[in-house]
Amino acid sequence: MRCLRAALLTIVLGLLSGNVAAQIVTEWGIAQLMQSLGQVKSARGKFVERKYLAILSTPLEFSGTLIYTAPDRLEKHILLPKPETLVLEQDRFTITNPTLQKSRTLTLTDYPVVQAFVESIRSTLAGDLQTLTRFYHVNLEGNSGQWRLSLTPREPAMQDVVRLIHISGSTNRIDRIEIIETQGDRSVMVITGIAP
Amino acid sequence: MNPSPRLAIGIWFAFTLICISIIAGATFTADLSAFLPRSPAPAQQVLVEQLRNGVVSRLVLIGIEGDTPPALAQTSKHLAQQLRRQADFTSINNGENTGAQKDREFLWRNRYLLSAAVVPDHFSVSSLRKMLEENLQLLGSPASAMLQRILPNDPTRELLGLIEQLAGQSRPEMRHGVWFSRNGERALLVAQTRAAGFDIDAQEHALDLIRSNFSTATGNSAATGQKLLLTGPGVFAVSSRENIKGDAWRFSLIATALVAALLLALYRSPKILLLGLLPVASGALAGVAAVSLGFGSVHGITLAFGATLIGEGVDYAIYLFTRITPGETSRSTLTRIWPTLRLGVLTSICGFGVMLFADFPGLAQLGLFSITGLIVAAAVTRWVLPAMLPPGFVALEDSGIAAWLSALVSRAPAWRMPLIILSVCALLLLALRQEPLWNDNLGSLSPIPLSEQNLDGQLRADIGAPDVRYLIVAIADTQESALAASEKISTALNALVQQGALQGFDSPAAYLPSLAAQRSRQAAIPSRADLDNNLRQALRDLPYRPDLFAPFLADAETAQKQPLLDRNSLQQTSLALKLDSLLIKRNDGWAAMLPLRGVNDSDAVQREITRLKITPVVLLDLKRDSEQLFQTFRHEMVTYSLAGAAAIGLLLLVSLRSLRRVLDILAPLAAAVIITAAILVLSVGKLSLFHLIGLLLVVAVGSNYALFFDRQATSAQDLGRTLMSLLFANWCAVIGFGVLAFSQVPVLYAIGSAVGIGAILSLAFSAILIARARNESHDSS
Numbered sequence: 001m002r003c004l005r006a007a008l009l010t011i012v013l014g015l016l017s018g019n020v021a022a023q024i025v026t027e028w029g030i031a032q033l034m035q036s037l038g039q040v041k042s043a044r045g046k047f048v049e050r051k052y053l054a055i056l057s058t059p060l061e062f063s064g065t066l067i068y069t070a071p072d073r074l075e076k077h078i079l080l081p082k083p084e085t086l087v088l089e090q091d092r093f094t095i096t097n098p099t100l101q102k103s104r105t106l107t108l109t110d111y112p113v114v115q116a117f118v119e120s121i122r123s124t125l126a127g128d129l130q131t132l133t134r135f136y137h138v139n140l141e142g143n144s145g146q147w148r149l150s151l152t153p154r155e156p157a158m159q160d161v162v163r164l165i166h167i168s169g170s171t172n173r174i175d176r177i178e179i180i181e182t183q184g185d186r187s188v189m190v191i192t193g194i195a196p
Numbered sequence: 197m198n199p200s201p202r203l204a205i206g207i208w209f210a211f212t213l214i215c216i217s218i219i220a221g222a223t224f225t226a227d228l229s230a231f232l233p234r235s236p237a238p239a240q241q242v243l244v245e246q247l248r249n250g251v252v253s254r255l256v257l258i259g260i261e262g263d264t265p266p267a268l269a270q271t272s273k274h275l276a277q278q279l280r281r282q283a284d285f286t287s288i289n290n291g292e293n294t295g296a297q298k299d300r301e302f303l304w305r306n307r308y309l310l311s312a313a314v315v316p317d318h319f320s321v322s323s324l325r326k327m328l329e330e331n332l333q334l335l336g337s338p339a340s341a342m343l344q345r346i347l348p349n350d351p352t353r354e355l356l357g358l359i360e361q362l363a364g365q366s367r368p369e370m371r372h373g374v375w376f377s378r379n380g381e382r383a384l385l386v387a388q389t390r391a392a393g394f395d396i397d398a399q400e401h402a403l404d405l406i407r408s409n410f411s412t413a414t415g416n417s418a419a420t421g422q423k424l425l426l427t428g429p430g431v432f433a434v435s436s437r438e439n440i441k442g443d444a445w446r447f448s449l450i451a452t453a454l455v456a457a458l459l460l461a462l463y464r465s466p467k468i469l470l471l472g473l474l475p476v477a478s479g480a481l482a483g484v485a486a487v488s489l490g491f492g493s494v495h496g497i498t499l500a501f502g503a504t505l506i507g508e509g510v511d512y513a514i515y516l517f518t519r520i521t522p523g524e525t526s527r528s529t530l531t532r533i534w535p536t537l538r539l540g541v542l543t544s545i546c547g548f549g550v551m552l553f554a555d556f557p558g559l560a561q562l563g564l565f566s567i568t569g570l571i572v573a574a575a576v577t578r579w580v581l582p583a584m585l586p587p588g589f590v591a592l593e594d595s596g597i598a599a600w601l602s603a604l605v606s607r608a609p610a611w612r613m614p615l616i617i618l619s620v621c622a623l624l625l626l627a628l629r630q631e632p633l634w635n636d637n638l639g640s641l642s643p644i645p646l647s648e649q650n651l652d653g654q655l656r657a658d659i660g661a662p663d664v665r666y667l668i669v670a671i672a673d674t675q676e677s678a679l680a681a682s683e684k685i686s687t688a689l690n691a692l693v694q695q696g697a698l699q700g701f702d703s704p705a706a707y708l709p710s711l712a713a714q715r716s717r718q719a720a721i722p723s724r725a726d727l728d729n730n731l732r733q734a735l736r737d738l739p740y741r742p743d744l745f746a747p748f749l750a751d752a753e754t755a756q757k758q759p760l761l762d763r764n765s766l767q768q769t770s771l772a773l774k775l776d777s778l779l780i781k782r783n784d785g786w787a788a789m790l791p792l793r794g795v796n797d798s799d800a801v802q803r804e805i806t807r808l809k810i811t812p813v814v815l816l817d818l819k820r821d822s823e824q825l826f827q828t829f830r831h832e833m834v835t836y837s838l839a840g841a842a843a844i845g846l847l848l849l850v851s852l853r854s855l856r857r858v859l860d861i862l863a864p865l866a867a868a869v870i871i872t873a874a875i876l877v878l879s880v881g882k883l884s885l886f887h888l889i890g891l892l893l894v895v896a897v898g899s900n901y902a903l904f905f906d907r908q909a910t911s912a913q914d915l916g917r918t919l920m921s922l923l924f925a926n927w928c929a930v931i932g933f934g935v936l937a938f939s940q941v942p943v944l945y946a947i948g949s950a951v952g953i954g955a956i957l958s959l960a961f962s963a964i965l966i967a968r969a970r971n972e973s974h975d976s977s
Contacts, residue, residue, distance in 0.1 A: 053335060055344050058739040062336045082333050095337065107369065114339065161341045181341055 038127025253393025507932015547896020890950025898958025
């Protein structure tokens, strides 16, 4: 009898917990993810980026700091191997290279491919699903504790360059961005030590 | 002195026939540059030539507004597609990538000939090593995908350097795949016509094509609300020809109709009306014929100015007709008034004559036209009209008006003090004004209406066409030496860009290097074996895949032997267009133009240019130069005007032999000029050169009234008739000049409004000041 009760209880609890779990899964989705990402007002973190390129026999490695300020400013400070700063604000993209003593400002709308690249990260950070879906077909896997967005480009021009972008994270943090290019090249950026 | 009537009419008839035959063979133009000063410096001459028929003159800027951005972009693409099929246009650019492919191919194939970076050290081990290391860093950027495709052929990144150099010019924003204004309200296109800007018929045809294709593209533009905006030199040429043509006809007709109505009301006889118009008509024919003979062609604006001749020339007949009293022959009347009339004609000629000396071909035409017209009109009044008038002709019975006018004038001197005070106030206003009195902007002389100038400025700003202010012009005998000079200047300018004296510049040598430069670049490429060797050393320990750069070795070897570029090599690319606008074949040689951007230190640029010591090179500061040019012309015109006024004074002194009387006559004219100037300043802000001419004409026209006032009347009846003739003559002048005040063409409305106001004031002030002076002289005698 005790066994039976225990078994029933287990089943009930199991059902209950299963129900609860199912309920959470249906409630947590792309909208919730975007909303929680959108609540982040600022974030900074260290990154290490490895680029596996067809023309190189070993991968390139870059590291430095990423700074995000809501809703549309993103800074990438490359420190190693040589310093370079990329700043994105609204639709202006500025690259400053102290070694080459060059600074260039691009208007994003002039360079659709670069814009698509940039928006994959920035729109995700900002939780701006509308912009994201303008450039990509978006697919979400996982749960709020560990999720992965898969972005496939909509525009043929972008499809020529990029096949797929994976952005993974937990709750409202992004910790890995993988870009798989059409030509077979690949880059992986791992972000650590994220703080507001 | 008085030839037989038959002879007079015969001579007049023959003269008129000759005039008509000359006019029948005359050519008529509407060239906009006629009312811009002739510029003496050769470098500026190049510019004026360009404005007339260069690439700049062929550009039509097109704006489409009044709808959502996607709809506007749709129309832009559709319109561009349609216009690209038309032979009238050499290019249609709306930001779509249609031509870019060909441009990039051209740059890619010829990168080693075009790149100024290719110098003997460029392919050394150390230089290659530096480039290869930089490449690794650049591969980290979002542009790595593109970079990877070109690096195997171009590890020294010549293509990127060329693209960056050419992309330095600011370009319009892109939205929905086409050019837009910054605020996104207007889609933008730039069309280049095949025909030169001065070929107005061809320009008109091209513009019609744009308009009709726009209507097709929008289906029904009224329904979508989309609006087409057009601007550019060709648009101006077409619309100002329309304006001038319209103004010439409209104002001459309106003035004629109004004057005719006035004369008809006065004389109540169509026959007298026709006789009254005879001197003017003869004068106008003679004026046009004289201009045609003297200048080879007649400007549309000269014809429009004919309206003023009606106002002035019809006066002579009025003086004659109104003054014939019953029982008097026309000849005896003429003998009586001729000395005064003659003096009036001569003073008018002094005034209009000043325009002959003006450095504007257009103004000189107006001067010749007016002088000829006035002389002929006066001569016809003097010798032909009396021959045509029947004996016992009386145009006007005595009427109450004359008596009423006499009474009015007798009370006029009471206004003397208020007039003096008003004149002093006006003088103070002009003298103490803080802002400059004169508009030294060349645009103020342009025959283009202000609204169109504003639209042009807006579209130009939208399109990012820099409002070129600084420009270096190098003049040379051959294309090769013009390009070589551009290269020397470019080297000097690059150093200045580094120092921050300017942001950038454009040079014809960037699109087509001189043959010498191309050869030296070919010579700077090492042999294949040497280059391979250098590359191997430079690649040591770098992570590039082995044999990655084999295509580079092959391309460099090809470049060493490839045929040199000439002008034809650029055909089919949009760069050809650019080159055509920067490297210009002239009648006696070549000119290279290097527009500068973001100049911070023009003195430094000037110093460097001077230090180069090569063929004639000039740094033009278009703003400063045109303002200086304008000031010079203004000073000249002020001098001429003073000379004209002095000539009028001298003429009066010689004729009247009394300084007192000369001053009496000049006083009301001076007051009229001062107060007219004050009214103009208060209403339009700044005065232009054309206003100055207008003020001089106030003296020329007004002197007639003053002279007749000054003349002693023989009787009360004579006084009444004098006053009546003056009043009607004045109305005619005000009509003739006044209608021009409604013209869109600046030269016409400036002169028209000045003389229209000044003529009324001259008459009123003459009545106030001279009548009083005459009374005083009566009292004293």
